[in-house]
Amino acid sequence: MPATDLALLVEAAEKAGDIACKYNGPDAKRWDKPDGAGPVTEADLEVDAFLKAFLTSARPDYGWLSEETEDTSDRLSDRNVFIIDPIDGTRSFAEGSRTWAHSLAIATDGVVTAAAVFLPQREMMFTAAQGAGAQLNQSAVYVSRETELTSATVLTARPALDAKHWKSGQPPAFRREYRPSLAYRLATVAQGQFDAMLTLRPSWEWDIAAGDLLIREAGGHCSDRTGQPLRFNNATPQLNGVLASNLTLHQNLLAHLNPDGPGLAPL
Template identity: 60%
Template structure:
């Protein structure tokens, strides 16, 4: 019997972890992408090559969008597309940290239908299929219920708390941070934090998997303006991301200034 998309993503993510953990991030060959787009290592490229070969052979009619592959607009002609970040948190990987992740998603007509975020060094595998709930290592997870901004535990970079980005005084969040956007989404889905937000233009591959895992855990997600997240866009960048339980998410979006200045 053919494996489901989620089963395929879980198997591929575990294989990605096997490859990535063979490398020592501090000694892996590293290059810097053009236009100050960040570093990439030989591990990123090895994982990407395996994932593209494995996933596209298994689903040859699906499109492909990955941080480490040349974008091809043929993906716009397919109903379903893989959206992949081979290693999310490459800087953490290079530093020898364990907070980097593999982020894999299947998107159908703009909506994520299967997703995996895997942190092999932490032995954490978050997963979700549309309508099936969100899981961490096979156990159901759910988002936190706090609905007040003051004192909420929020994963957010310091620049996003600049006063000009908020209508009034920035909320007094209990602020946390993780380098990997995928891991931030997973921690909110797990209920470890109440919310996460990023106000910078955000690459789809950083948050596609987390979008479904969050929603299946009971969270609401949107861009910084409150619009639903849609994926496989011609320009694969979103206007930031805000995620929390529905009440808290609405309050955060309502408190943000209607500005195009992104942090």
């Protein structure tokens, strides 16, 4: 990873924020993607076009994977790949909420090495580079030290509490909170604001890649729903759910999960 990769992502994220914030979310033109894949707005598309032009001109030998760009197999032969969600939390953006984010990552040989998650309307820039720790607005952040599930606050959607996902037929007695952006959920766990994040749905790589590195560099552990390490730039760019927290809490949650529980529809 070139030493300047993180600086490039930060610059791109800041410029993306300038573009997105030109729009008033509720007034932005909006479409529904085919096959129930969720909404997209004109802001998503403008940010995506900018990021692709800006980032690939700076790193022409890096592959490209983005939620709003038609995927091709070309990236599979690239050692380094940009993994981008131009606006993570499009529904929130379109509703006028401030909890949407730009999620930018670079994966090298399937492992994320640089990441930026930027919430421009909250002035929060989360960053991480492999081996250099995780930061919020240039100050170091660390995952929570909470180890007891009964005292933990877990960011997860309500369907994850369904009995079929848990060995005992019910989830442990943790407190549940929710945030609409997966990238933001992971970032808030990396900063220790919440103790864990759990999604049992098949999850798109662009929602998770940047947050995976934030968690790991903040001293935490990030895996799929079965405990396997996350690998990126897959032919089908989806992961088998995500579990993120400090290592002890991760192990405690994993011990309660039913590894054979049915997945849910993709986000």
